[in-house]
Amino acid sequence: MAGPGSLTCIRCQGTMERGFIIDEGYGKRTVPRWVLGEAETSIWTGLKIRGKDKLEVTTYRCRRCGYLESYA
Structure with a gap:
C-alpha cells in the first residue's frame, strides 16, 4: 500500500492524509x-x-474536499 501522504484524492486530486475513525x-x-x-x-x-x-x-482524508477512503 502507498505510504502516508502519497495518495491522491479520486474526486479532486488533492493530497490525502492518514488518520483513523474511532468506535x-x-x-x-x-x-x-x-x-x-x-x-x-x-x-x-x-x-x-x-x-x-x-x-x-485505516482511513485517509482529502485535505482539500474532505473525501474519506478506508483500507483494511
Whole structure:
C-alpha cells in the first residue's frame, strides 16, 4: 500500500492524509475492524465475530474536499 501522504484524492486530486475513525461504546474507544463474511446477529454481543478474520481499518482524508477512503 502507498505510504502516508502519497495518495491522491479520486474526486479532486488533492493530497490525502492518514488518520483513523474511532468506535465508541461502553466507555471504550477502539479502531474499527473489517470482518470477513456476512454480518450475523447475536443476542448477547450484537454480532457474531468469533473465529472470523478481522483487520484494522485505516482511513485517509482529502485535505482539500474532505473525501474519506478506508483500507483494511
